[in-house]
Amino acid sequence: MSAQVEPLSTKEIEDRLAELPGWSVDGDLLRRRYAFDGHLPAAVMVIHIAQIQEELGHHADLTLSYNRLGIAVNTHSIGGRITRLDFGLARRIEEIAPSHGAR
Numbered sequence: 001m002s003a004q005v006e007p008l009s010t011k012e013i014e015d016r017l018a019e020l021p022g023w024s025v026d027g028d029l030l031r032r033r034y035a036f037d038g039h040l041p042a043a044v045m046v047i048h049i050a051q052i053q054e055e056l057g058h059h060a061d062l063t064l065s066y067n068r069l070g071i072a073v074n075t076h077s078i079g080g081r082i083t084r085l086d087f088g089l090a091r092r093i094e095e096i097a098p099s100h101g102a103r
């Protein structure tokens with residue numbers, strides 16, 4: 001069992017958001033929406049994110065539309081608060097986004 005992760009403070013969240021343009025906090029969710037040139041690149045990015053999520057053991061809610069992808073994540077194990085695990089996943093998603101033509 002890993003140690004329980006702590007919710008981030010408002011200040012900690014603001015500092016981390018400043019380094020992640022395009023991401024925002026909506027209640028207790030860390031969110032971003034991406035747009036693509038078509039459906040297939042968006043669907044391929046879903047699979048790539050799924051691989052990262054399995055590697056990290058941390059999973060966002062992914063909403064695939066035609067050429068849009070919505071991402072919403074928090075940490076279920078502490079009752080749905082934003083933690084470093086959520087920002088860790090967000091940073092990994094940002095790293096791969098350009099290679100999928102996400103904007």
Ligand SMILES: C[C@H](O)[C@H](O)[C@H]1CNC2=NC(N)=NC(=O)C2=N1
Pocket residue numbers: 057058059060073074075076077078
């Ligand atoms: C055992 C496994 O790592 C846990 O159930 C993970 C899986 N993915 C998860 N994803 C998210 N978003 N929050 C969690 O608390 C969480 N817990």
